[in-house]
Amino acid sequence: MFKKISIIGCGQIGSSILRDIKKKKISKKISVFDASSSVRKKIKTLKLAGKVEKNLKSTVFGSDFVILCSPVSSYKLIINSIRKSLKKNSILIDVGSVKTGVVKSIEKAINKDVSWISCHPICGAELSGPENGKQNLFKKKWCILTPSIKSKKKDIRIVKKFWIKLGSNIKVMNIKEHDRIFSITSHLPHLIAYNLVKTAMNLESRNKSNIIQFSGGGLRDFSRIAASNEIMWRDIFISNKKNLAKNIDNFIKNLNKMKKYIKNKKGSNLKNILNKTKIVRKKIILAKQDISKPDFGR
């Protein structure tokens, strides 16, 4: 139980945390900041929290738990503004999808009596804003913790407890491992989805053919992923550029191989690859990261 939790940035993830904190009575007081006046208005209309503020310093003032839920590119400005207002022995966490650069720079910026423990809950969807958050979003989802030098051990335990209370499974990783794993499981898939939709748009405008109407055979699913928040993903791509560039190169190498097989009608080589990727699907279902029910376009 905290005395005061403050949430900075109240989009889909921030507002989902807010809903859980309120429902599970995890804090006596809750303060919410968002830079956008329309988001602040929505939070009020949705009656999600006690205090909605437009001043960063007064939001965090007196908080023992501060949760950063804004795009990675906004961290620097926010930390500069709040670092002197952070309470002694308070805990600062974030929910960002990328850790390189971010963890170190906040580590340097904050006072040593504040515990900085970077977090990454693996959830979220293609729609953003507080109206698209929901209760129990984090239930049975992974939450990755990437502690820094400024993470006190007892506080890591508190942060773990916090996420467990929200229903998450916890995994502690180092920054490098985190950014390498998520560059392939999340960052490259998003980039590829954006790129596929872009390629389809080019073709549509060149041929004046109606591809939207017939998108049910695959493109539709990619368009969902490619509708994710553009600020968030711009920041992630640029922050994790080293891992991402490597993945792009490997992806293109494999794609060119596939193209060669197709062009030369190498059916058995092609079938071999398609067979192997099927096994991955089975493993993912076994790891309970998806269900086996077929998706006939919902």
Place this chain on the structure above:
Amino acid sequence: MFKKISIIGCGQIGSSILRDIKKKKISKKISVFDASSSVRKKIKTLKLAGKVEKNLKSTVFGSDFVILCSPVSSYKLIINSIRKSLKKNSILIDVGSVKTGVVKSIEKAINKDVSWISCHPICGAELSGPENGKQNLFKKKWCILTPSIKSKKKDIRIVKKFWIKLGSNIKVMNIKEHDRIFSITSHLPHLIAYNLVKTAMNLESRNKSNIIQFSGGGLRDFSRIAASNEIMWRDIFISNKKNLAKNIDNFIKNLNKMKKYIKNKKGSNLKNILNKTKIVRKKIILAKQDISKPDFGR
């Protein structure tokens, strides 16, 4: 109402058609052929049809409506085997996802008193086999007709009626248009999904990192598409290789551009692209090809 419908190949699509024909009483007699004994056994266990046969000629004998639901690569063998058994004035259709080569070669092979009308219902999912078919699969889905010289006008009307009875929306296209549109809305997305999963597997085996466990952030959705039937997709890729090769080249060109923007931290160029792809999503929802509900991993 037909006297006898025969279905050749009874996987997910074939068995779904079968379910609808039976339920809607579209034919007096139904005969089903499948080359696989385990599939034939499943159809019997599922009690889907009257007669399950392992002889192609006797399956089509006396049929006024023959539906080809097997992989594209099997067409030649099947047509050679049945062409002399096809009844005068009968109608032959298929449900294949690719038309180049296929439509012409059947057109040449069959007698002129048989109407050959190639069809492509836009549905299907990542699981195959008769146990994964379902009633009303074609309801509110597009069915594309690509008629040939050997399609009698009155029979095109009959085929349209057949699909309308199954609930489909009909669109008539020429072969070239069909294969160009579906090379981008369906064939490239599937190839990309297979290729992404392959690239992820390479990384996993190199780094011994557990990517399966953390696949919820995007990779999971691609793995679903990449679990589709490998024979069917091998055939589609090779049959539509010209369009596909062009799409692959455009895709790689765009991806390299994205990579350059990321490497050089060109945030605004990147955000521009991500913004535009979002509009496509809105159009797809407007065209009722998907719903706007967020997918939090189901």
